Amino acid sequence: MSHNITTQLSANSRIQEVDFNNIGFGKIFSDHMFLADWDGQTWTNPRIIPYGNLSLSPATSAIHYGQSIFEGMKAFRHEEKVLLFRPRDNWRRLNQSADRMVMPEIPESLFMEGLLALLNIDRNWVPGSDGSALYIRPFMFATDDFIGVKPSEKYCFAIFTCPVGPYYSKPLRIKVEEKYSRAAPGGVGFTKCAGNYGGAMYPTKLAQAEGFDQVLWTDPITHTLVEETGTTNFFAVTENGIITPELHDTMLAGITRDSVIQLLKHSRYTVSEKPLSVSELKQQATDGTLKELFITGTAATLINIEGFSHQGNYFDVMKSGNQDVSNMLREKMNGLRHGLLPDQFGWIEVL
Numbered sequence: 001m002s003h004n005i006t007t008q009l010s011a012n013s014r015i016q017e018v019d020f021n022n023i024g025f026g027k028i029f030s031d032h033m034f035l036a037d038w039d040g041q042t043w044t045n046p047r048i049i050p051y052g053n054l055s056l057s058p059a060t061s062a063i064h065y066g067q068s069i070f071e072g073m074k075a076f077r078h079e080e081k082v083l084l085f086r087p088r089d090n091w092r093r094l095n096q097s098a099d100r101m102v103m104p105e106i107p108e109s110l111f112m113e114g115l116l117a118l119l120n121i122d123r124n125w126v127p128g129s130d131g132s133a134l135y136i137r138p139f140m141f142a143t144d145d146f147i148g149v150k151p152s153e154k155y156c157f158a159i160f161t162c163p164v165g166p167y168y169s170k171p172l173r174i175k176v177e178e179k180y181s182r183a184a185p186g187g188v189g190f191t192k193c194a195g196n197y198g199g200a201m202y203p204t205k206l207a208q209a210e211g212f213d214q215v216l217w218t219d220p221i222t223h224t225l226v227e228e229t230g231t232t233n234f235f236a237v238t239e240n241g242i243i244t245p246e247l248h249d250t251m252l253a254g255i256t257r258d259s260v261i262q263l264l265k266h267s268r269y270t271v272s273e274k275p276l277s278v279s280e281l282k283q284q285a286t287d288g289t290l291k292e293l294f295i296t297g298t299a300a301t302l303i304n305i306e307g308f309s310h311q312g313n314y315f316d317v318m319k320s321g322n323q324d325v326s327n328m329l330r331e332k333m334n335g336l337r338h339g340l341l342p343d344q345f346g347w348i349e350v351l
């Protein structure tokens, strides 16, 4: 299906004001954004307009009851081309979140046409330097101005983009979280809904006050099994292969996680998705069989974990380990995303 996307171009591009050698993460926004409205029956008024504030009623349902979901994905530059990494997987996951949050489905055609039209207009905003990318934030939120608790009838679907550098600039020190939980069985942990991130901020703040960068979430029932960090999925490289916690409805099915698993299998590494206990990790860190810990996510990409703390004991994995697998994966992921390696997996869409 073809959507009739209207376009209002910005009169003054802000691109000349941007120091592309110093972009940080998430504070600089490209010139335009894509919007479409769900009127209760259908998606209407797909449009590209200059990036700017939205005007909302104070009673906007998303603000009060949290029907608000999002995605994160990236585009990369290869000479004059713009390469998108697995955008249709983000579209699929956005709709899984929408279904759980009783929000309307976004047709693939609307998602992709809006995205491609926006990227074509703002293609000069895709940075080219090492470690940089255009971060793309598709999101949907409830727009009814009604304060009864029920699914909204109206919604806004939007996409904006930001040129970004690395989300994390160094290996992380993480704290195994045993008191607070990110999600519960039967809950919304597998969705990318706004509340999952808001709810994680307090335990993260406590961990940061103790000198850690992030929390390592454990299962909400026993707090003995590792799940994910506040912003990423989690991998352990051991002498006997690579382990990542198997997915449950309390965890986000990361697209970078899946890419890494496929890359590892393709390179004939043994990789298992299975329960991974904190005690197993501690034992392996102590006897030297744990070689590397790393985390994966769209924003974070692939970053090493220096070490983890559990009940006041710190296990410095980097000191005795190496970074062989994470370096190999980082190189492959970068090569694929920047079009420097053949796209054997069909992950790249070129603009």
Ligand code: COI
Residues within 6 Å of the ligand: 071, 072, 073, 230, 231, 297, 298, 299, 300
């Ligand atoms: C992403 O990795 O794209 C996310 O949405 C995580 C967020 C913490 C930036």
